[in-house]
Amino acid sequence: xxxxxxxxxxxxxxxxxxxxxxxxxxxxxxxxxxxxxxxxxxxxxxxxxxxxxxxxxxxxxxxxxxxxxxxxxxxxxxxxxxxxxxxxxxxxxxxxxxxxxxxxxxxxxxxxxxxxxxxxxxxxxxxxxxxxxxxxxxxxxxxxxxxxxxxxxxxxxxxx
Numbered sequence: 001x002x003x004x005x006x007x008x009x010x011x012x013x014x015x016x017x018x019x020x021x022x023x024x025x026x027x028x029x030x031x032x033x034x035x036x037x038x039x040x041x042x043x044x045x046x047x048x049x050x051x052x053x054x055x056x057x058x059x060x061x062x063x064x065x066x067x068x069x070x071x072x073x074x075x076x077x078x079x080x081x082x083x084x085x086x087x088x089x090x091x092x093x094x095x096x097x098x099x100x101x102x103x104x105x106x107x108x109x110x111x112x113x114x115x116x117x118x119x120x121x122x123x124x125x126x127x128x129x130x131x132x133x134x135x136x137x138x139x140x141x142x143x144x145x146x147x148x149x150x151x152x153x154x155x156x157x158x159x160x
Contacts, residue, residue: 068097120134
């Protein structure tokens with residue numbers, strides 16, 4: 001039986017915030033964005049809401065990296081919590097990685113996480129089944145990127 005590409009949204013659908021999408025094919029997984037959400041009015045005592053990453057913790061040996069589309073909190077705010085559980089490389093454009101650096105420094109994680117500054121047009125190989133190209137886009141924050149994710153079954157464009 002042929003492998004199937006799985007696209008698994010862990011947050012960000014039908015809600016504002018906690019954007020996180022997983023792509024899985026065979027023995028490889030990549031994560032796109034790792035955001036947080038803000039609590040609803042009835043969520044007393046809760047400061048931030050992060051995606052449920054229990055599936056990723058169970059499959060952490062498959063994760064090849066986190067690819068960040070831009071530096072808004074709903075796309076990077078969950079990184080410290082995720083990286084405390086699963087330490088994998090983080091890829092993003094120059095400004096995005098700069099914002100991530102400040103966030104990781106606040107959580108004393110900066111020295112233990114591999115951060116990779118990608119340039120538009122760069123293709124990053126992530127395991128045997130994924131290659132990711134950063135594509136320039138416009139957004140309300142500078143240095144945003146769409147991702148062209150090449151897989152064995154086709155190319156997925158993630159607009160962030």
